[in-house]
Amino acid sequence: MDRRALLSVTAATMGLAALDCIAPMRLRADSPRTLKSLAAACGIKTGVACSKTSLEQSPAAFVDFVTGNFTLLTPEGELKWSALRPTQHEYDFAKSDWLLDFTSQHGMALRGHNLCWNTGNPPWLEAVLTQSNAEKILTDHIATVTGRYAGKLDSWDVVNEPIAIWFNKPGGYYDGPWLRTLGPEYIDIAFHAAAAADPHCLRVINVHHVEQGRDAETRNACLKMLESLLKRNVPVQALGIESHLDCDLTIDQGELDKFIASVQKMGLQILITELDINDSKVNGSDQHRDQVVADYYRRYLDVVLPVANIDRLIFWAPMDRSWMDYMCNAPRWQRSDGKCNHRPGLIDSSLQIKQSYQAVAAAIEQHGRHRLQA
Ligand code: G3I
DSSP: OOHHHHHHHHHHHHOGGGGGGTSOOOOOTTSOOOHHHHHHTTTOEEEEEEOHHHHHHSOHHHHHHHHHHOSEEEESSTTSHHHHOSSTTOOOOHHHHHHHHHHHHTTOEEEEEOSOBSSSOOHHHHHHOOTTTHHHHHHHHHHHHHHHTTTTEEEEEEEEOOBOGGGOOGGGBOOSHHHHHHGGGHHHHHHHHHHHHOTTSEEEEEEOSOSSGGGHHHHHHHHHHHHHHHHTTOOOOEEEEOOEEETTSOOOHHHHHHHHHHHHHTTOEEEEEEEEEEOTTOOSOHHHHHHHHHHHHHHHHHHHHHHHOOSEEEESOSBSSOGGGGOTTSGGGOOTTOOOOOOOOSBOTTOOBOHHHHHHHHHHHHHHHHHHHO
16 A cells, blocks of 8 residues: 555544645544544444455555444445355354454444345245245244344344335335245344344344435335334334435435434434445546535435434445445446446545545534534
8 A cells, every 4th residue: 555545544543633634624633533533422333334355355454444433343244144044054154253353353343234134145045935934944043143143243133124115015015035925024023033032232123215305105114114013012122224325316304304203203213324325426527526425425414413313323335445336237326427436435445535534524523512512
């Protein structure tokens, strides 16, 4: 890594003083100003999604960036069925154990992501799953995985993305093997199994497509689902709002506030679990794209932080080289210039701090100031 890159990452992890020349933020050389320190001042833990591969194969400065700015780590794939279950009768915990060691060595906590999802499953699952064996296969998995990590994780995304209205299923449920074999009750089964195996780990239902202007129908479906789960005493404790945002779409502050208030009224905690920003519809220079993305991070956090009372804020794309670059064949991530690069990162692919990092830091800092005044 060249000296400039090293300086930038060091600035991020050791305090932002070295960034003074890049952007006019109020900086104090004597106090470390990392995302995690700014967030801690307002009672929030910052987190980041990483894979074992990204931590092992990136320069050491990337690891410094991760450990310097975040206290939570979500495995990008290592705790999913596709990683843990090579065959029906085998579990492979090598990678998730490695991540647990990594987090404990660095004073971080590992989030569990996820125990049950209607996609991202190993091919054998759909081949063997029937209405009569599905509940046992699901509860065995949850008992084994949750049991192994009982008392060691920050929280579990017990059910991931239960609502996806585009499947046109009653209730707006995400279609897939669990819904097809068990109906919406798969959610109840998963939460009861998780609560039995690790009663003290925060149990999250993780939803997507509820954040932006176009998402009214999903928000409604989501609220109905939550109401009915709670009515049946399903032990859901928190709602994870993923927050994969498209910066060509609007954020409807009024509607989002209403949604958040309805969830809070049900007694559920809220987490931001996968924040990142897709700039595939933004053209222009990298500098311009980065500014649009940074402004969007700022706008979203300015909307959400004052109302959602979150204590966990997790980012899904720490750096520009991200999962989105594998999605270029899907219209949502396609670019009109034909390039397949997205710029959602807080640092770029040469580990340079970006405007996004500064926008996030400023939003958190402002939130902290407001909380102090309140
Ligand atoms: O690494 C290989 C690469 O070598 C190969 O060339 C390429 C070909 O497709 O695949 C690459 O692996 C992909 C991997 O992402 C890279 O990060 C896998 O195919 C792909 O399945 C995997 O996708 C993951 C996806 O979940 C499905 O599990 C993404 O990493 C991960 O970021 C994404 O995360 C999800 C959350 O779990 C739930 N919410 C949405 C979020 C984003 O889609």
